[in-house]
Amino acid sequence: xxxxxxxxxxxxxxxxxxxxxxxxxxxxxxxxxxxxxxxxxxxxxxxxxxxxxxxxxxxxxxxxxxxxxxxxxxxxxxxxxxxxxxxxxxxxxxxxxxxxxxxxxxxxxxxxxxxxxxxxxxxxxxxxxxxxxx
Ligand SMILES: [Cu+2]
Numbered sequence: 001x002x003x004x005x006x007x008x009x010x011x012x013x014x015x016x017x018x019x020x021x022x023x024x025x026x027x028x029x030x031x032x033x034x035x036x037x038x039x040x041x042x043x044x045x046x047x048x049x050x051x052x053x054x055x056x057x058x059x060x061x062x063x064x065x066x067x068x069x070x071x072x073x074x075x076x077x078x079x080x081x082x083x084x085x086x087x088x089x090x091x092x093x094x095x096x097x098x099x100x101x102x103x104x105x106x107x108x109x110x111x112x113x114x115x116x117x118x119x120x121x122x123x124x125x126x127x128x129x130x131x132x133x134x
Contacts, residue, residue: 030122032056035113038096041131047103048089049111049130052096061095062117065124069114072101076108076129086111103132 038050049072053062073083082105089098103109108129115124 030117030120030124033062033117033120033124035124035126035128037128037130041133042103044103044106044132044134047101047132049086049099049101050091050096051111051113051128053115053124054095063094064118065097066116067097067113068116069112070099071112072109074105074107075110106132106134
């Protein structure tokens with residue numbers, strides 16, 4: 001989806017949370033959710049990064065989360081200021097979220113993610129380290 005529909009979807013979702021969040025208790029703990037890298041390495045250049053959001057107690061993938069923050073930078077190699085843009089990409093596999101990114105240098109990159117899970121209060125926040133190879 002383009003950035004406009006993405007923003008609209010997020011807005012509708014957040015309004016949904018505001019309406020339902022105060023009336024219902026969360027069914028599980030937001031800490032039960034986490035992101036995993038589908039591939040721990042990418043090739044330097046225009047890369048597609050895939051992550052899977054899982055409900056850790058049963059390992060099940062979690063579809064329809066709203067990713068509202070991503071940052072990709074070279075903090076693992078001491079270059080926090082070296083950040084690159086990410087753009088959400090469509091994914092056909094439930095629970096897998098894809099991002100396009102210009103990975104401009106080989107080495108360690110940190111992907112920081114923030115996400116909202118349908119029906120859960122709070123925010124999933126994860127940092128994953130990806131290795132970019134030549
Ligand atoms: Cu760098």
